[in-house]
Amino acid sequence: MSYAIEAEGIEKTFGGDVRALDGVSFAVEEGTVFGLLGPNGAGKTTAVRILTTILAPDGGRGRVLGHDVVSEAVLVRRLIGLAGQNAAVDPYLTGRENLTMVGRLNRLSHEVVAQRAGELLEQFGLVDAANRPLKTYSGGMRRRLDVAAALVARPPVLFLDEPTTGLDPHSRSDVWGMIEGLVGGGTTVLLTTQYLEEADRLARRVAVVDRGRVIAEGTPEQLKADLGTTVLDVGLADAATAERAAQVLAQTATRAPSVVGSMVELPVDDGPRAAMEVLRLLDRHALSPTVFRLREPSLDDVFLSITGKPTEEGSEDGASPVDVPRTDGKGRRSRRRPGKSRQVSATSPDGGARAR
Amino acid sequence: MTLATSTTKTADFMSPSTGPSSGSRLYWAMADVLTITKRNLIRFRRTPDALFFSTVQPIMFVLLFRYVFGGAVKLGGTLPTGAKLPYVDFLMAGIFAQSISFGGIGTAVGLAEDLQTGLIERFRALPMARFAVLAGRTIADLVRNVFVIVVMTAMGALVGFDFPTGGLAFIAAVALWLVFAYALLWGFAVIGLSASNSETAQVIAFPILFPLLFASPAFVPVYDMPGWLQGFVTHQPLGVLIDATRALMVGGPTASLVGQSLAWIVGMFAVLVPIAVWRYRERS
Ligand SMILES: Nc1ncnc2c1ncn2[C@@H]1O[C@H](COP(=O)(O)OP(=O)(O)OP(=O)(O)O)[C@@H](O)[C@H]1O
Ligand SMILES: [Mg+2]
Numbered sequence: 001m002s003y004a005i006e007a008e009g010i011e012k013t014f015g016g017d018v019r020a021l022d023g024v025s026f027a028v029e030e031g032t033v034f035g036l037l038g039p040n041g042a043g044k045t046t047a048v049r050i051l052t053t054i055l056a057p058d059g060g061r062g063r064v065l066g067h068d069v070v071s072e073a074v075l076v077r078r079l080i081g082l083a084g085q086n087a088a089v090d091p092y093l094t095g096r097e098n099l100t101m102v103g104r105l106n107r108l109s110h111e112v113v114a115q116r117a118g119e120l121l122e123q124f125g126l127v128d129a130a131n132r133p134l135k136t137y138s139g140g141m142r143r144r145l146d147v148a149a150a151l152v153a154r155p156p157v158l159f160l161d162e163p164t165t166g167l168d169p170h171s172r173s174d175v176w177g178m179i180e181g182l183v184g185g186g187t188t189v190l191l192t193t194q195y196l197e198e199a200d201r202l203a204r205r206v207a208v209v210d211r212g213r214v215i216a217e218g219t220p221e222q223l224k225a226d227l228g229t230t231v232l233d234v235g236l237a238d239a240a241t242a243e244r245a246a247q248v249l250a251q252t253a254t255r256a257p258s259v260v261g262s263m264v265e266l267p268v269d270d271g272p273r274a275a276m277e278v279l280r281l282l283d284r285h286a287l288s289p290t291v292f293r294l295r296e297p298s299l300d301d302v303f304l305s306i307t308g309k310p311t312e313e314g315s316e317d318g319a320s321p322v323d324v325p326r327t328d329g330k331g332r333r334s335r336r337r338p339g340k341s342r343q344v345s346a347t348s349p350d351g352g353a354r355a356r
Numbered sequence: 357m358t359l360a361t362s363t364t365k366t367a368d369f370m371s372p373s374t375g376p377s378s379g380s381r382l383y384w385a386m387a388d389v390l391t392i393t394k395r396n397l398i399r400f401r402r403t404p405d406a407l408f409f410s411t412v413q414p415i416m417f418v419l420l421f422r423y424v425f426g427g428a429v430k431l432g433g434t435l436p437t438g439a440k441l442p443y444v445d446f447l448m449a450g451i452f453a454q455s456i457s458f459g460g461i462g463t464a465v466g467l468a469e470d471l472q473t474g475l476i477e478r479f480r481a482l483p484m485a486r487f488a489v490l491a492g493r494t495i496a497d498l499v500r501n502v503f504v505i506v507v508m509t510a511m512g513a514l515v516g517f518d519f520p521t522g523g524l525a526f527i528a529a530v531a532l533w534l535v536f537a538y539a540l541l542w543g544f545a546v547i548g549l550s551a552s553n554s555e556t557a558q559v560i561a562f563p564i565l566f567p568l569l570f571a572s573p574a575f576v577p578v579y580d581m582p583g584w585l586q587g588f589v590t591h592q593p594l595g596v597l598i599d600a601t602r603a604l605m606v607g608g609p610t611a612s613l614v615g616q617s618l619a620w621i622v623g624m625f626a627v628l629v630p631i632a633v634w635r636y637r638e639r640s
Contacts, residue, residue, distance in 0.1 A: 052481040077483040088478035090395060092402040097395075104391040105484040107384050133402060149478070 004030040004157050004188035005051060009060035012046050012212075020046040022212035023060065028190055028205075033183055035203030035220075036192040037303070042209040044192040045085050048161045051190070052082045064157055078106075081155035085162050085192075087146040091135035095126050095145050098134060099152055106153035113152070120148040123178070140171045147175060151182075158182065158189045164198060176202060196298055208306060216306050223302045230271035231301055232278060234264045235291025248285050252277050258304055262290075267297065267305070385485035392492020393499075396466070400500060407500070410462065411507045414455040418508070421447050421575055422515045429576050435520050435607055444516040449529070449602035450574030451512065453594055455504045456537045457569050460544040461561045463497045467548030468557035471639065490632055494541040501537045505530055520606050529601035532617055536597050539621045542628035549635035568594045573602070593620040 005028040012021040021043045028034040036044045049055040051062045053073040062069040064076045089098050096117050103113035121130045124144045134142055147163055160179070164172040172195075179189055179202055193199050199206050200220045208216040208223070216223060234249070236242045239262050246257045246264045252274050253266040268274035271294045282289060400407055426443040435441055470476045470489075479489050509530075513519075519526050544561065551557035571588060572595040578586050589595045597620070600613035 049477075054477060054480045074483060077481060080481065082478065082481040084474055084477050084481075086474035086477075088474035090399070090475060091473075092399045093395060097398060101391055101395050102478070102482070105388060105479065105482045105488075107387075107483060 002030050003027040006063040010057045011059035019212050026207045030188050031186050032204040033189040033202045035199030035206040037199050038209035043212040048159050052159050080157045081150035082159045083147045083150040087142045089134050089146050092133055094131050096130045102149040103152040116152050124148045140167045160191045224297045230268050231295050231297045232266040232268050233293045234289050236262050238262050245287050248281055388484045388488035389491045392488050393495045396496030414508055417454050418451055418511050445606045448512050448517050448605055449598045451508055452533050453574045453598050455508050457565050459501050460541050463541050463544040464548035464557040464561050465554045468551045468554040490545055497541050498538050525604045529604035536621050539624035542632050545632040573598050
């Protein structure tokens with residue numbers, strides 16, 4: 001099996017004491033999407049910056065299509081495209097001018113650049129805005145142009161650092177479709193994301209990164225299988241009741257249930273049978289559920305089960321960003337806000353204030 | 357290796373990776389510089405207000421010194437014609453000094469901004485020549501300096517400067533200023549690459565510029581300054597340039613002063629360019 005991207009024990013320390021990467025290793029098969037998943041400050045961006053030759057590692061090595069990212073940096077730059085975490089575009093240039101600039105700096109001829117810019121503007125639905133300065137673009141349009149700029153030179157290996165952050169659901173699924181199309185054509189994609197749903201949908205393999213280490217790696221299915229086959233969500237009147245219910249229901253779960261706000265999440269093996277048992281137990285203890293739902297486990301649950309820390313959901317559209325304050329104590333579940341389909345508790349202690 | 361949508365000549369995309377000869381390396385490096393220069397010039401065109409206001413300050417200085425402070429300055433010199441040196445003629449070199457030194461702040465702020473927005477981050481992951489980011493920025497800013505110099509020349513003529521040494525000597529003075537300006541821009545690049553953000557870049561630039569511009573013969577003759585200060589004033593780069601170009605523009609011995617100016621310019625290039633390149637490489 002040939003790998004398009006290899007990270008071997010990459011280490012990076014900032015300013016003497018911030019250990020951003022503490023020996024990160026993973027390998028990405030050619031022509032697949034690999035998801036790098038982790039909370040804020042996990043080291044995802046740092047890993048991407050090292051693999052795209054922007055930053056030199058303190059230890060370990062990275063390779064892109066077999067070429068070392070340090071000793072063969074110039075060659076590697078010809079093989080990669082990067083859409084960084086901040087849309088790295090010039091707000092005073094038009095969409096077309098931005099694409100042209102990046103194309104020329106990729107050493108493409110004027111004719112090829114002009115043609116590629118036209119193609120990409122079309123592909124990303126930016127034809128109407130092509131000749132407007134980017135500062136007149138919406139956040140989503142800017143983001144799309146940023147991804148388009150990473151594709152100008154048709155790189156065989158693409159790095160996308162949170163490509164859909166800030167996009168509406170429609171634009172997000174556009175970008176997803178685009179990524180799937182690229183992979184269909186043989187491109188290798190390394191994707192970092194705060195949206196667990198995104199990694200779940202796109203990535204062949206996923207590495208969960210926390211505090212500069214890979215804490216889990218595998219296919220989304222493998223990661224989910226670690227947990228149990230089904231998750232049973234039981235909503236209760238308030239957080240205190242939920243804590244009590246969690247104790248009562250613990251015997252039905254394959255591992256310790258987690259309490260998120262006023263919701264108890266039970267990983268179970270046999271969904272329908274567990275559901276009957278749970279209802280019986282609730283009834284016996286005079287607890288009445290406000291929400292009762294069986295669902296597939298998400299990578300969100302996986303993250304919770306591996307780190308013992310919750311992820312924090314900050315968007316309104318159901319996707320799930322990983323966002324764990326580093327200072328948060330282990331197992332402090334109450335910081336997680338329920339997502340779209342879950343009941344949002346008005347007394348949620350985090351009051352919607354997000355760190356980012 | 358290529359995309360599903362790939363319809364165009366793959367060879368075109370692959371050609372850069374087939375080990376470029378040194379000739380084509382140079383060609384592409386120049387193309388990179390041109391691309392970045394163009395990008396910065398487009399920005400000037402899109403922000404005409406910024407361009408306009410970059411001339412407003414020097415224009416105000418012309419008016420201020422010509423009509424407010426100028427009357428209080430006692431000049432000793434004479435013109436080649438033998439007439440007493442009018443203040444407006446004395447002022448011209450100072451105005452060029454002021455326009456060029458303050459004009460460079462844009463370089464520092466612009467680079468700091470590009471670092472902040474992540475644009476330079478993208479440049480670093482591209483197969484472009486790394487020095488092109490700095491070269492393209494400084495060249496574009498030099499073009500802006502040319503524009504400001506032209507405006508200030510017109511302004512000078514408007515308030516009574518009449519080119520007493522003739523057009524050729526005046527052009528020589530302008531040329532000297534522009535070469536100096538380009539060297540100075542690399543110093544501003546160092547500031548921009550060292551500042552943590554664009555506001556800081558501006559804050560760092562001012563205290564360096566002020567003593568250079570005002571402890572100089574830009575607006576007042578040196579002989580009224582205390583002796584210890586005169587040593588600094590007449591030997592610091594801006595002071596030397598002002599004396600040299602003033603001699604070119606209104607008369608007086610030029611050879612030694614122009615020589616000293618060129619020495620400063622060469623020295624500044626030799627020191628500032630490597631520091632800027634080093635800062636660019638180190639900054640992450
Ligand atoms: N240039 C830098 N100087 C100092 N510390 C840094 C620098 N870049 C990153 N760090 C630190 O390294 C750690 C990892 O940061 P990184 O940006 O890689 O995280 P991330 O996983 O991308 O987070 P996010 O999801 O917020 O983008 C953080 O603690 C961060 O503060
Ligand atoms: Mg990041």
